[in-house]
Amino acid sequence: MHLDHSLPSLPHQHTSAGHIRPDGSRRALRIGLGGPVGSGKTASVAALCRTLRDRWSIAVVTNDIYTREDAEYLRREAVLPPERITAVETGACPHTAIRDDISANLEAVEQLEDALHPLDLVLVESGGDNLTATFSKGLVDAQIFVIDVASGDDIPRKGGPGITTADLLLVNKTDLAPHVGADLATMAADAKRQRGALPVIFTSLTSDEGIREVADWVTAHLSRWRAEAAV
């Protein structure tokens, strides 16, 4: 795996799953965004950065198999200053880099924390994968799984760990529902059946529909994280 070394290389230590960095300061909350290819992970990261960047200090790590396209897109869109966006080139199945060998992602997150300290939030975007992809709890504190309406309204019914266990499920591209004959009510009912009390938000990122709700969910997590770290 290759790290994008556009950041200064600083000495760092891998932090534990706790809230505190080796120097005693609070570390950033880490939220992973996973989901199938093209479902809208990068669009979600971009929308969250635009909505939250004036309130919180944010950085982003993207994962691609052979390129750094997602990071380049986010830099081009100027969703954050360029030094706040870094890329991990996984060179293998995307889920390996977020679940099995998380070292390159951890290093990327910790380099960002060292260079930009204090950070409130790091968003880690997985490469596009399948319905089984989930993040290691050693890498992120909470996970958002992004699926989309255009891939079929039976996707929530199919389940899989991303859909059933993610802390938040986004059903994106609702604007396409009339064009692909997707039944949003069925998707909502199936998602509820699979997830019980876990939240589901329907979004259309071409119009920012639903993104305020997602941003509020992130902010609630962040507020809880900061309160726990203060105890």
Ligand SMILES: Nc1nc2c(ncn2[C@@H]2O[C@H](COP(=O)(O)OP(=O)(O)OP(=O)(O)O)[C@@H](O)[C@H]2O)c(=O)[nH]1
């Ligand atoms: N119509 C519509 N298009 C969307 C929406 N969200 C994203 N897209 C488009 O869908 C395509 C894929 O979006 P991305 O955000 O790149 O998806 P991704 O999950 O990051 O893709 P990979 O990183 O390749 O897995 C892009 O052309 C987006 O502009 C949406 O809500 N509605």
